[in-house]
Amino acid sequence: MCRTSYNRAHSGCQPVNTDPLAALFAPLTSLRGMGPVVAGLIQRATGGERVIDLLFHMPESYLDRSARPTIRAARPDTVATLAVEVVRHERPATSRQPWRIIVKDDTGSAELVFFRFTRETQMPPGAKLVVSGKLDLFNGRLTIPHPDHLVPAEQADRIPLIEPVWPMTAGLWPRQVATGLAQALDLLPGFPEWHDPALLQREKWPPFSEALRAVQAPTGEPPPRRMRARLAYDELLAGQVAQAVIRGRVRARSGQPLIGDSRLRAVAMQRFGLALTRSQQQALGEIDADLASPRRMLRLLQGDVGSGKTLVALLSMLRAVEAGKQAALMAPTEVLAKQHFRTLTQLCPLPVALLTGSIKGRERARLLRGLKDGSIQIVVGTHALFQDAVEYRDLAVAVIDEQHRFGVTQRLNLGAKGERTDVLIMTATPIPRTLLLTQWGEMDVSRLTEKPAGRLPIRTTLHSLGTMPTVLDGVARKLDEGAQVFWVCPLVAESEALDVAAAEDRCVDLRRLFGDRVGLAHGQQTPEQRDAALAAFAAGTIRLLVATTVVEVGVDVPQASVMVIEHAERFGLAQLHQLRGRVGRGSAASFCLLLHEDWVNDTARRRLTLLRDTDDGFLIADEDFRLRGGGDALGTRQAGLPGHRLADPVEHEGLLHMAHRDAAVLLSRDPKLETARGKAVRLLLRLFERTAAMRTLAAG
Structure with a gap:
């Protein structure tokens, strides 16, 4: 009898699939009686079209x-x-x-x-x-x-x-999910154990398949919490092992030591006029150590609003130029790229180039020639910097100002324009500790925790919408004193579904009071209209700017000292903190007024009170994570632990730190995962589709 997957010597032998996971990654329609209509409904509910997606579709609760x-x-x-x-x-x-x-x-x-x-x-x-x-x-x-x-x-x-x-979708019945799950659970193989026996004994965890059956098809009583904890830990361990494997790959990639004499840095600091903060000095020291080492840098620089990330980035780029190389800074939008261009031009002792998608013709050709022959040493731009047509003579440092999250693979490839490019990623959104482990674990991390000298604290106050006349009186006084004001609304136009302020309607109301000093900026305008409004506000022609969250990042108006946010309870804490950071950038005392419904629930009141009482962005980020879930790190999803289906962001946070330590110990003892447990962990990585780590292991 043929036992191999395919034996050419036996013409009558049929191929036998010996992959234990093959049935789990088969389409839902491979289940008996599962037609395309029901499979489509399940796909809509689970987010996937395979058996594994149904198996990992966790119940929200249980009916007794x-x-x-x-x-x-x-x-x-x-x-x-x-x-x-x-x-x-x-x-x-x-x-x-x-x-x-x-x-x-x-x-x-x-x-x-x-x-x-x-x-x-x-x-x-x-x-x-x-x-x-x-x-x-x-x-x-x-x-x-x-x-x-x-x-x-x-x-x-x-x-x-x-x-x-289970979470459902219109047209799907619980019995259809249960029927499909009954078959799917029967397909679970007898997995080898990938956990340490002492851990299983201590936590009283059953085998993986037993835990999954207990959660998805309980018999006499709701499953004990340890069953879900076992599954969560499996998923978290897969993630942490994958991150550690990729991190090892990054550390193994050869770089080029960059040593400078600090002559250009000294000029930049003289132009800046202030000393570095303690955390800026520490972050720059960590970056310099990376740049001087023979391995490539992949570092995340996270700092609160106004903590001085751009200065640290410039000093890092100047180290590359001092070593005879090139450096580039990429921003996610043209508005933000131009802001960085202006900042770097003021501080940098060398000419700075700007390359965006709107630059065409002879100017673009001149820039491309300068990058290729090395006459342009520092360039700022958008994604245009990394297009195929752009060639660098010797790009040594790439700085990415990260408004939007990049995936692990993208982060590994961002430096592909240079043979051995060091990569520094900046984010102005403080990242919760949990997300640092789950989403950024392959990177080294530096934190800026202080504000530069001279920054005044922003006074934050809470106001019910019923006190709007008093708020308007206060705004009028500030405008008369010469201040500039942001007024942020959660919507662009009036909504029938939500009884909340709309930017266009609020702009009309405020123009009745304050005339043509009021401008409008939102995401549904053309880029030209929006940029014109922002430019007029920056120039002082507009004194009060009504806007949506388009002003959350990339808008730097030091004269603006008042931020009014309507229906603040509808924004996330981290987003409110970012919006608040648009003021307090000049020498004047600044104010943030959070307007909320007359009656808000306890959670909303707790969130707004925290924002009122602290300006620590890292504390705010951690609390926002616990209250709302992580969502996509710096992305659009509003809740949940990104990339995870079995782990809960708050309930299993302790397990995440445990998995982080477990992965480190495992790989220190078995870096190629070749022992019996290591081979079982390889299966775990496949089960949770950590493909980048699997490719790295396969490549040796």
């Missing part, structure tokens, strides 16, 4: 159907399972009325209510049924609208005692 009262003992607003007999059907007189089935037991009667009903022949009078669902009280009679389960009495065991509640 173990209560089996009589009709007389049943209580409204509870979930219960009743054994009943059909008395009669009450057919609706019109299509707008429900179909009612009167049922009874020895203690009383009740009604089953259906607005769509096609099973009359299956439930004739006298039929014995078991029905389960949410109980209501209507006109003094116990009812079960649209029962979740309705089966003949002899099939009562088909109704689960404990039923998972």
